[in-house]
Amino acid sequence: MLIRDYALSDLPYLYDICLRTGDSGKDATALYTDPFLVGQYYAAPYAHCDPRSVLILEGELGGVKRPLGYILGTPDTAAYNAWFDRAWRPGAAALYGEGPEKSALEKSLRALFSSPLALPDFYADYPGHMHIDLLPEAQGSGWGRKLIDAFSERLRFMGCPGFHLGVGKGNGNGIAFYRRYGMTELGAPDWGYYFGKRLV
Numbered sequence: 001m002l003i004r005d006y007a008l009s010d011l012p013y014l015y016d017i018c019l020r021t022g023d024s025g026k027d028a029t030a031l032y033t034d035p036f037l038v039g040q041y042y043a044a045p046y047a048h049c050d051p052r053s054v055l056i057l058e059g060e061l062g063g064v065k066r067p068l069g070y071i072l073g074t075p076d077t078a079a080y081n082a083w084f085d086r087a088w089r090p091g092a093a094a095l096y097g098e099g100p101e102k103s104a105l106e107k108s109l110r111a112l113f114s115s116p117l118a119l120p121d122f123y124a125d126y127p128g129h130m131h132i133d134l135l136p137e138a139q140g141s142g143w144g145r146k147l148i149d150a151f152s153e154r155l156r157f158m159g160c161p162g163f164h165l166g167v168g169k170g171n172g173n174g175i176a177f178y179r180r181y182g183m184t185e186l187g188a189p190d191w192g193y194y195f196g197k198r199l200v
C-alpha cells in the first residue's frame with residue numbers, strides 16, 4: 001500500500017469509503033436511502049475546496065488497484081466554512097433539505113445541510129480539521145498513523161499551526177486510536193470528543 005496525493009479520478013472512491021465507514025466506523029450502506037449523502041458532507045467537498053489537503057491510501061482489493069482509505073480536511077476551518085456556505089451548501093441543501101429518511105443518521109445529516117457551520121472555541125490554536133476513513137481491509141496495519149503523520153506534514157507546509165477532529169461517542173475504535181496516537185483531548189460535547197494536534 002502507499003500514500004499519495006489525491007487525483008480527480010479518486011472522487012467516486014471517496015463516496016464509497018465514506019459510506020462504508022459512515023456508521024461510527026462501520027458500514028452505513030443500510031442506513032441511507034441516498035448512498036451519496038454522507039460523502040456529500042464529509043468527503044467530496046474537501047476535495048473540491050482544496051485537493052492539496054486530501055491524501056489517498058492506495059492498495060488492492062480483490063486483485064483490483066484502488067483507493068482503500070483517505071485523510072482529508074482543511075488548514076483553515078473558517079475559510080473552509082465560508083467556501084462551503086458559498087459554493088457547496090446551496091446545491092446540496094436544494095437536493096437534501098427534504099427527502100426520505102431511512103434512519104436517524106440520515107435525518108440528522110439532511111438537517112446539517114441547512115445549518116450554518118460554526119467555529120469551535122479552540123479554533124485559534126487548532127484552525128485546521130480532518131476526517132480519516134479506511135476500509136476494513138486496510139485497518140489495523142499502521143496506515144492510520146502514517147496517514148495522520150503525512151497529513152500533519154502537508155498542513156504544516158500549508159502554514160497551519162494545528163488541526164482538530166470530532167469523533168462520535170459510539171466510535172470506540174476511533175477514540176482509542178486518537179488517544180493512542182497521542183492527540184490532545186480538546187472537549188467532550190454530549191455527542192463525543194474533540195481531539196487536536198499542534199504542528200508548531
Ligand SMILES: CC(C)(COP(=O)(O)OP(=O)(O)OC[C@H]1O[C@@H](n2cnc3c(N)ncnc32)[C@H](O)[C@@H]1OP(=O)(O)O)[C@@H](O)C(=O)NCCC(=O)NCCS
Nearest residue numbers: 021025133134139140141142143144145167173174176180
Ligand atoms: C480509526 C482508523 C482511522 C485507525 O486507523 P488504523 O490504520 O486502523 O490504525 P493503526 O493501525 O494506524 O493504529 C495506530 C495505533 O493505534 C492503536 N489502535 C488502533 N485502533 C485501536 C483500538 N481500537 N484500540 C486500541 N488501540 C488502537 C494501534 O494499536 C496503533 O498503536 P501503535 O502505533 O502504538 O502500535 C481506522 O481503523 C478507520 O478508518 N476506521 C473506520 C473509520 C473511522 O472510524 N474513522 C474515524 C472517524 S472519526
